[in-house]
Amino acid sequence: xxxxxxxxxxxxxxxxxxxxxxxxxxxxxxxxxxxxxxxxxxxxxxxxxxxxxxxxxxxxxxxxxxxxxxxxxxxxxxxxxxxxxxxxxxxxxxxxxxxxxxxxxxxxxxxxxxxxxxxxxxxxxxxxxxxxxxxxxxxxxxxxxxxxxxxxxxxxxxxxxxxxxxxxxxxxxxxxxxxxxxxxxxxxxxxxxxxxxxxxxxxxxxxxxxxxxxxxxxxxxxxxxxxxxxxxxxxxxxxxxxxxxxxxxxxxxxxxxxxxxxxxxxxxxxxxxxxxxxxxxxxxxxxxx
Amino acid sequence: xxxxxxxxxxxxxxxxxxxxxxxxxxxxxxxxxxxxxxxxxxxxxxxxxxxxxxxxxxxxxxxxxxxxxxxxxxxxxxxxxxxxxxxxxxxxxxxxxxxxxxxxxxxxxxxxxxxxxxxxxxxxxxxxxxxxxxxxxxxxxxxxxxxxxxxxxxxxxxxxxxxxxxxxxxxxxxxxxxxxxxxxxxxxxxxxxxxxxxxxxxxxxxxxxxxxxxxxxxxxxxxxxxxxxxxxxxxxxxxxxxxxxxxxxxxxxxxxxxxxxxxxxxxxxxxxxxxxxxxxxxxxxxxxxxxxxxxxxxxxxx
Numbered sequence: 001x002x003x004x005x006x007x008x009x010x011x012x013x014x015x016x017x018x019x020x021x022x023x024x025x026x027x028x029x030x031x032x033x034x035x036x037x038x039x040x041x042x043x044x045x046x047x048x049x050x051x052x053x054x055x056x057x058x059x060x061x062x063x064x065x066x067x068x069x070x071x072x073x074x075x076x077x078x079x080x081x082x083x084x085x086x087x088x089x090x091x092x093x094x095x096x097x098x099x100x101x102x103x104x105x106x107x108x109x110x111x112x113x114x115x116x117x118x119x120x121x122x123x124x125x126x127x128x129x130x131x132x133x134x135x136x137x138x139x140x141x142x143x144x145x146x147x148x149x150x151x152x153x154x155x156x157x158x159x160x161x162x163x164x165x166x167x168x169x170x171x172x173x174x175x176x177x178x179x180x181x182x183x184x185x186x187x188x189x190x191x192x193x194x195x196x197x198x199x200x201x202x203x204x205x206x207x208x209x210x211x212x213x214x215x216x217x218x219x220x221x222x223x224x225x226x227x228x229x230x231x232x233x234x235x236x237x238x239x240x241x242x243x244x245x246x247x248x249x250x251x252x253x254x255x256x257x258x259x260x261x262x263x264x265x266x267x268x269x270x271x272x273x274x275x276x277x278x279x280x281x282x283x284x285x286x287x288x289x
Numbered sequence: 290x291x292x293x294x295x296x297x298x299x300x301x302x303x304x305x306x307x308x309x310x311x312x313x314x315x316x317x318x319x320x321x322x323x324x325x326x327x328x329x330x331x332x333x334x335x336x337x338x339x340x341x342x343x344x345x346x347x348x349x350x351x352x353x354x355x356x357x358x359x360x361x362x363x364x365x366x367x368x369x370x371x372x373x374x375x376x377x378x379x380x381x382x383x384x385x386x387x388x389x390x391x392x393x394x395x396x397x398x399x400x401x402x403x404x405x406x407x408x409x410x411x412x413x414x415x416x417x418x419x420x421x422x423x424x425x426x427x428x429x430x431x432x433x434x435x436x437x438x439x440x441x442x443x444x445x446x447x448x449x450x451x452x453x454x455x456x457x458x459x460x461x462x463x464x465x466x467x468x469x470x471x472x473x474x475x476x477x478x479x480x481x482x483x484x485x486x487x488x489x490x491x492x493x494x495x496x497x498x499x500x501x502x503x504x505x506x507x508x509x510x511x512x513x514x515x516x517x518x519x520x521x522x523x524x525x526x527x528x529x530x531x532x533x534x535x536x537x538x539x540x541x542x543x544x545x546x547x548x549x550x551x552x553x554x555x556x557x558x559x560x561x562x563x564x565x566x567x568x569x570x571x572x573x574x575x576x577x578x579x580x581x582x583x584x585x586x587x588x589x590x591x
Contacts, residue, residue: 011389015397018386021379022400025415025464026407028426032418047429107310110303119303122311129318131573133525135549136566139559140324147339163317194302223408225528230554241410254418261411268406275406276398279469280476 026265033057033258056259078243082260084236085243088154089222089264092239095158096221097214100165105210108170109198112177113184123174129167134227137163142230152235160227165217172216172282176209177202208278215271222267240264329563341560348564358565360540361548362572365524367455368462368544369576372523373516375463380470380515385504387471388478398472405468413532416461420448454534454542461533462526470515477511478504513585517577524573545569 034052055065055073060082065073111119141160142151150156180202187197203210225241233242244260329348331341352358383401390397404412418424427448448457481503489499505512527546530536536543536551543551545565553562 011386014382014386015390018383019397019400021464022404024426025412025419025461026403028419029411029415032424047433103310103313106306110306114303116303122307125314125318128574129314131521131524131570131577132318132322133527133546133549133566133569133573135527135546135553136325136563136570137318137321139553139563139566140321140328142554143328143339143559144320144324159317163321166314166317198306219406223411225408225410226531226550241408245410254424257414258418261414264411265403265407269403272402272406273395273399276402276472277395279402280472 029258029261031258032254033256033262035255056255057262060256060259060263078256081238081243082240085238085240086263088232088237089240092154092157092161093218093221095154096161096165097218099158099162100169100217101210101214103162103166104169104173104213105203105206106198108173109177109202111170112174126167126170129163130171134164138227138230145231151231152237154232154237157228157231157237157239158221160231161221161224164224165220168220169213169217173209173213176282177206180205209281212275212278212282215275219268222264325563325566328559329567331560333557333559335557344560348560349567351561352565352568357540357543357548358568361543361545362568364455364542365544365546365569365572368459368526368542369520369523371456371459372462372466372526373519375459376466376470376519376523377512377516379463379467381474381508381512383467383471384474384478387475401471402468404464405466407465409465409526409528410532412461412465413529416457416464416529417449417533420457449534449538452541454538458530458534458542459523462523462529465529466519466522470519473515474508474511477508481507510588513580513588517580517585520576520580521573524569524576545572 031047031049033056034049034054035046051067053065053067055067058065059073059075059079061075061079064075067073110116111123138160141156141163145151145153145156183201183205184197187201192201223241224239225245228239228242229245232238233245240260241264244257244264328341330343330345332344332347334340334342387394387397387401407415419426425448485503486499489503494502525546526544527550530542530544530547531550534542536547546569549562549566549569552558552565
């Protein structure tokens with residue numbers, strides 16, 4: 001009985017360590033967003049905010065805030081850029097997700113279910129594209145976009161994002177499609193055409209895998225920083241990460257930066273429960289054997 | 290005969306589906322790659338309009354002869370090795386915790402997956418705040434323990450130093466990769482029949498023996514795949530390093546990706562940057578192949 005109690009305590013302790021490890025960096029930033037001005041400049045930094053308030057979260061959206069002592073917090077000068085960045089990020093991420101899925105679903109289906117000549121070579125090409133460092137594709141696109149006048153456009157940013165999402169998501173989905181039950185023959189007997197089989201039978205069966213693939217592409221485009229810094233920073237097409245980077249590099253505002261980061265985590269946090277249930281159904285492990 | 294015809298039309302259908310896609314991939318992948326190859330043989334100048342001059346292998350040679358390139362290569366290797374070991378280790382630990390969590394699994398899983406969905410630039414800011422002396426967790430904790438809470442008496446402890454910045458970056462990188470590893474390892478852990486654990490109990494195996502003989506074997510192939518994935522992701526890592534340390538202090542954490550970025554977009558030395566990017570690509574693919582031949586192939590044959 002004593003040993004069992006000890007085991008339970010050990011497990012509880014391990015879980016606590018894991019949760020602290022996971023949450024600590026995120027918490028440390030939230031705390032900065034909630035600090036009062038006195039706490040923000042205090043050294044050493046308090047571990048818990050004693051007088052938390054939501055000023056930073058309102059300020060980044062252009063609202064003022066008056067706290068209990070009557071102190072007024074001005075709206076951030078960059079509020080218009082933050083809001084604009086939020087909208088741009090949504091548009092870019094949605095476009096990247098939609099285009100990625102349209103490209104990747106048929107491709108992964110063809111690779112996962114059929115054998116045809118040249119398949120191995122094409123698979124290798126996809127794996128190779130996953131290994132290419134994004135910086136080295138950024139240089140050619142940057143020079144091309146300068147010549148075509150595409151820097152500072154959402155269109156250009158979407159194209160560059162696709163160079164990362166398409167190979168990665170294809171890889172995630174190939175194994176998933178392969179592991180689905182073999183329904184093609186049955187569908188054929190029921191009179192479905194090949195395209196009909198894909199659209200009406202296979203895609204509905206594969207919806208959880210496709211949903212996870214969509215979330216992965218959305219999060220990648222939503223979170224992408226270096227491409228955006230280089231291609232759209234300071235323009236009308238600036239996405240949230242670049243709009244926010246002003247709080248980091250130009251004029252450090254830890255409170256506002258932290259609040260903006262928290263806003264950027266919201267979409268991810270909303271789907272976290274769904275993601276953790278279904279992510280392992282993607283066949284990343286068995287795509288290639 | 291019928292079988293042959295069905296196979297053929299499978300192939301045709303697959304081609305029909307993939308031709309437009311492959312055309313698109315050619316556009317977005319082959320174009321930049323070819324252009325980068327061409328660029329690596331040129332000297333680019335922007336003054337007086339965009340001009341390039343063919344210089345043969347000069348850029349490749351310059352890279353090999355520069356001290357900076359070799360330093361960055363070493364930094365990259367250190368960063369990647371540590372990142373891989375930490376990501377796999379932490380991922381495995383998280384997977385085993387979730388495996389035993391029972392009805393709390395979904396809640397634990399929702400918490401554990403969060404770092405993976407935090408952007409890398411966000412993670413960079415978070416880890417920088419956490420590690421700095423002024424705002425950091427180390428200063429806060431040590432002064433809390435000592436009871437020195439005024440700025441005159443408090444000591445400042447910064448975790449960011451030239452000696453250990455790469456280790457810290459690898460730890461932060463592992464923070465963001467480990468959840469992905471954990472969920473796929475968890476899926477493999479679920480395939481172990483509980484009978485085996487009961488038998489291990491009957492045989493009175495120690496916890497360590499049970500880990501080595503019952504838990505690890507079914508994970509072997511997944512461990513290989515995720516070692517490869519963690520390695521490739523770490524080799525490509527730029528956002529996190531860019532935000533957290535910007536290659537510094539000095540050039541203590543200038544990985545190859547950071548060096549490439551700086552050469553191209555700060556110094557407009559596109560040719561040299563492109564040439565170095567191919568060395569990085571060789572290093573990435575070379576390591577992936579080495580891993581495959583030394584480890585993965587044995588598993589497939591087994």
